[in-house]
Amino acid sequence: MSDSTESRKSTRFNKLQKKLRREAGRAIADFNMISEGDKIMVCLSGGKDSYTMLEILRNLQHSAPVNFELVAVNLDQKQPGFPEHVLPEYLEREGVAYHILEKDTYSIVKEKVPEGKTTCGLCSRLRRGSLYGFAEEIGATKIALGHHRDDIVETLFLNMFYGGKMKAMPPKLRSDDNRNIVIRPLAYCREKDIIEFSGYKDFPIIPCNLCGSQENLQRQVIKEMLQKWDREQPGRIENIFAAVQNIAPSQLADTRLFDFENLEQGQQRGGEQAHRLDVVNLFG
Numbered sequence: 001m002s003d004s005t006e007s008r009k010s011t012r013f014n015k016l017q018k019k020l021r022r023e024a025g026r027a028i029a030d031f032n033m034i035s036e037g038d039k040i041m042v043c044l045s046g047g048k049d050s051y052t053m054l055e056i057l058r059n060l061q062h063s064a065p066v067n068f069e070l071v072a073v074n075l076d077q078k079q080p081g082f083p084e085h086v087l088p089e090y091l092e093r094e095g096v097a098y099h100i101l102e103k104d105t106y107s108i109v110k111e112k113v114p115e116g117k118t119t120c121g122l123c124s125r126l127r128r129g130s131l132y133g134f135a136e137e138i139g140a141t142k143i144a145l146g147h148h149r150d151d152i153v154e155t156l157f158l159n160m161f162y163g164g165k166m167k168a169m170p171p172k173l174r175s176d177d178n179r180n181i182v183i184r185p186l187a188y189c190r191e192k193d194i195i196e197f198s199g200y201k202d203f204p205i206i207p208c209n210l211c212g213s214q215e216n217l218q219r220q221v222i223k224e225m226l227q228k229w230d231r232e233q234p235g236r237i238e239n240i241f242a243a244v245q246n247i248a249p250s251q252l253a254d255t256r257l258f259d260f261e262n263l264e265q266g267q268q269r270g271g272e273q274a275h276r277l278d279v280v281n282l283f284g
């Protein structure tokens with residue numbers, strides 16, 4: 001490779017790395033994801049997203065205004081052909097503290113899900129359960145997952161199209177069992193950037209379909225729809241994500257979020273401010 005190609009590659013890589021760091025840093029600050037003394041369990045599946053998250057968090061560790069600890073955790077779900085050596089070798093080479101947790105969720109999924117049905121739902125639930133329990137065991141104060149902006153937008157459409165709910169995937173949440181705080185530091189990062197970054201870093205990717213399952217079909221349909229929009233209408237995904245952060249309950253129809261019933265009395269409970277802002281936007 002010529003010197004100029006090398007230098008173009010390295011400039012592009014530095015730009016990309018800075019962008020991902022900046023976006024992750026902004027998400028961490030906006031949602032108060034990390035505090036002084038946190039021990040963060042970084043869930044590492046071996047896919048591009050989790051490798052990128054670990055790399056960016058390690059990067060931020062040097063410049064962050066607070067001290068925090070990172071521990072990578074991989075759940076070996078005992079899928080046939082899972083290359084057990086890949087993650088330990090990578091993490092040792094990088095000098096990252098880690099645990100490999102072994103749980104045969106593969107057999108449970110095979111036993112419970114009828115042949116031909118999608119297995120990802122149950123598989124991820126079991127994975128979450130094992131990881132959340134383990135976080136408590138190792139005294140982790142936060143659990144970091146590698147979902148990015150496009151996962152959040154996809155989930156929004158999945159819930160709207162197939163679940164009749166306007167609901168996405170929050171950058172920070174308390175787990176259902178109330179035991180853990182889960183954070184998604186890549187919430188503002190584009191999948192395209194993560195793919196490119198992970199290509200530059202040449203992470204030893206482990207595919208997530210060793211179990212033989214096809215990726216969830218509904219999610220695939222949404223993914224293709226969004227990719228088409230992104231090609232034909234650049235900026236649309238950014239706008240959708242901005243919309244997720246800019247809700248106006250008074251302009252929707254959920255009576256639990258806005259007190260339509262008592263509008264006449266001028267006693268607006270939730271959403272009052274949003275309502276006023278909308279009026280300003282429309283007429284201002």
Ligand code: SF4
Nearest residue numbers: 119120123208209211
């Ligand atoms: S592809 Fe297989 S391993 Fe990955 S989430 Fe789906 S069921 Fe689990």
